[in-house]
Amino acid sequence: MSLLDGGKAAVLLFVAAIAQVSIFGQARVLGAVPDLLLVTLVAVALLRGSLAGAVGGFYAGLLVDSASLGELGLTSLVLTVSGYWIGRYGETTGRDRAHAPFLSVAVVTVLYGFGLLVVHFVLGESAPAGAVVRSLAPAIAMNLVLTGPVYALVRRLLRPENRDELSAEVQLLG
Amino acid sequence: MLASSVQRSKSNPYPSKARSALVRRIVLTVLVLGALTLLTISFRSPTSGALHDAQGIAASGLRPFQIAAARVARPFRDAYDYVDGLASAKSQNEKLRREVSRLRAQASASEALAARSAELEKLLKYEQGKTYPKDYRAVNAAVTSFPAGPFTQQIAIDAGADRGLRINTPVVSGDGLVGRVTNVYSHSAVVTLLTDANSYVSARDLDTGVRGLIRHGQGNTLILDQVAKQVVVNKGDQLVTDGTRDARYPDLYPYGIPIGTVSSVGIQDTASFLQVQVEPYANLGSLDSVAALVATKGG
Numbered sequence: 286m287s288l289l290d291g292g293k294a295a296v297l298l299f300v301a302a303i304a305q306v307s308i309f310g311q312a313r314v315l316g317a318v319p320d321l322l323l324v325t326l327v328a329v330a331l332l333r334g335s336l337a338g339a340v341g342g343f344y345a346g347l348l349v350d351s352a353s354l355g356e357l358g359l360t361s362l363v364l365t366v367s368g369y370w371i372g373r374y375g376e377t378t379g380r381d382r383a384h385a386p387f388l389s390v391a392v393v394t395v396l397y398g399f400g401l402l403v404v405h406f407v408l409g410e411s412a413p414a415g416a417v418v419r420s421l422a423p424a425i426a427m428n429l430v431l432t433g434p435v436y437a438l439v440r441r442l443l444r445p446e447n448r449d450e451l452s453a454e455v456q457l458l459g
Numbered sequence: 460m461l462a463s464s465v466q467r468s469k470s471n472p473y474p475s476k477a478r479s480a481l482v483r484r485i486v487l488t489v490l491v492l493g494a495l496t497l498l499t500i501s502f503r504s505p506t507s508g509a510l511h512d513a514q515g516i517a518a519s520g521l522r523p524f525q526i527a528a529a530r531v532a533r534p535f536r537d538a539y540d541y542v543d544g545l546a547s548a549k550s551q552n553e554k555l556r557r558e559v560s561r562l563r564a565q566a567s568a569s570e571a572l573a574a575r576s577a578e579l580e581k582l583l584k585y586e587q588g589k590t591y592p593k594d595y596r597a598v599n600a601a602v603t604s605f606p607a608g609p610f611t612q613q614i615a616i617d618a619g620a621d622r623g624l625r626i627n628t629p630v631v632s633g634d635g636l637v638g639r640v641t642n643v644y645s646h647s648a649v650v651t652l653l654t655d656a657n658s659y660v661s662a663r664d665l666d667t668g669v670r671g672l673i674r675h676g677q678g679n680t681l682i683l684d685q686v687a688k689q690v691v692v693n694k695g696d697q698l699v700t701d702g703t704r705d706a707r708y709p710d711l712y713p714y715g716i717p718i719g720t721v722s723s724v725g726i727q728d729t730a731s732f733l734q735v736q737v738e739p740y741a742n743l744g745s746l747d748s749v750a751a752l753v754a755t756k757g758g
Contacts, residue, residue, distance in 0.1 A: 303521065307528040310605035311536075313744055336483050343490045347497075351517035352525060353604040354615045354642060354649045357510060358497030365490045405610050408502060411656035412610065415677075 286333050293442050294329045298341050301325035302348035310353075316416060317424035322349065323397055324431045326364060327371050327389045328439035335372030342368030356408075363400040367393050386436040387429055394425045506626065506642055515619075515644030522617060522647070525603050560634060563740070567665070567697060567717040595629075595713060595752040598622045602746045603647065612655035612675075616749060619646045623753040627711045629700075630751050635717040635740030636660065636700060637749050648751070652743050653681060653718070661701040661710055662718055667691055670701055673718055673737060681719060683735035688726055692735050696721040713752065 286294075305322040312319055322345055330338025346361025371389050398417045406412040500510045600618035618624055620643050628640040630650045638658060642649035651658055653673065660673040662683060669690045676682040686692060698721065702714025717740050725734035 303524045303528050306604045307525040308532040339487050339490050351514055352521045354518055357501040357514055358494040362494035369487050
């Protein structure tokens with residue numbers, strides 16, 4: 286990942302984090318909130334790999350926790366793991382597949398929700414599993430709506446890297 | 460042909476694969492440990508310390524971007540509100556809502572005073588105590604971040620210690636009680652909403668005089684807890700903050716702030732108390748601006 290790409294990804298995640306905290310946080314539908322930041326992180330991780338996903342997740346989490354005056358590190362922890370995991374998926378089986386962004390967003394929305402639930406539970410804070418489960422379907426639906434345009438925009442700014450530059454620990458035959 | 464040597468395709472050895480995998484795992488480990496360290500420090504000292512100060516500075520730095528984002532989004536929100544309003548007879552609804560809000564405020568204030576007058580004599584010595592929250596001034600503030608999910612029942616506002624806010628300062632909207640300040644930075648503060656699991660407010664039923672404890676219920680609802688089965692609470696009763704009843708144990712909230720109305724009352728044989736559901740006056744899911752009630756005396 287070049288320095289220019291890193292700068293672009295940083296700006297993208299910054300804008301997404303600010304928009305998430307200031308705008309999208311209010312758009313609550315059936316108890317769920319569309320997560321522009323998560324969708325943007327998924328797009329960056331798919332296009333630039335696990336390292337960019339993990340670093341981007343950490344950075345974006347810090348921004349969100351700072352802007353919302355939340356517990357510093359909480360969002361970073363979950364987004365770092367999410368970004369890394371999606372990056373690995375992109376580097377291996379997910380590359381070049383049209384459905385990869387949508388599948389990733391759907392899965393990561395679920396994992397992100399339960400990841401936050403686990404962290405809050407471990408910290409001894411309120412962890413309403415029922416509310417998380419109830420809000421999953423609308424959250425996935427709203428995030429999937431965002432996925433198409435966001436992925437297209439991120440792909441336009443961060444052009445896919447050469448296949449050979451990506452790792453290939455899982456090779457498909459045929 | 461069979462005998463001829465065939466150039467074997469050069470396999471891609473991924474010479475840097477092992478190294479890059481190692482780097483990747485090291486970076487992931489460092490980031491996760493970094494996040495855990497931040498989380499630990501933040502959790503152990505949520506209201507003070509270098510990290511707390513750094514977060515406050517970072518939040519101040521990010522605020523202009525947040526305000527800009529909110530301004531950019533404002534026309535879209537207004538357009539949405541307009542369309543939404545057309546569908547529900549916006550003008551009439553808006554007018555009636557303002558009217559109801561005004562009358563409710565008047566009624567609550569009058570009833571609070573009336574209900575209080577009977578006890579004024581008894582409470583006089585408490586009210587004259589040094590810690591009794593007699594006078595408050597309103598510090599208006601814009602909401603800069605909103606609860607982003609079922610875990611977070613907090614909002615951030617753009618007023619902080621510089622404007623006199625302290626931890627436990629009550630926060631209200633134009634409709635009623637919103638919550639209290641639970642973390643203060645120099646130019647911003649965190650407000651924990653009534654619907655938070657750790658939020659408890661002593662409340663009083665203006666219609667029956669019954670006292671109880673407002674806390675969160677299932678699905679971000681509010682309930683009036685600790686109300687004995689023997690007493691009467693009716694649907695539609697108005698609830699206000701109970702305030703300080705004993706100067707030795709000052710309440711966080713002054714008397715008479717409207718909280719909400721009783722939306723249902725239930726009795727179960729197995730439960731020790733009445734099950735009273737409360738509909739808050741303040742729309743906690745859509746707050747744009749709030750006022751913090753800063754004590755001007757003795758606070």
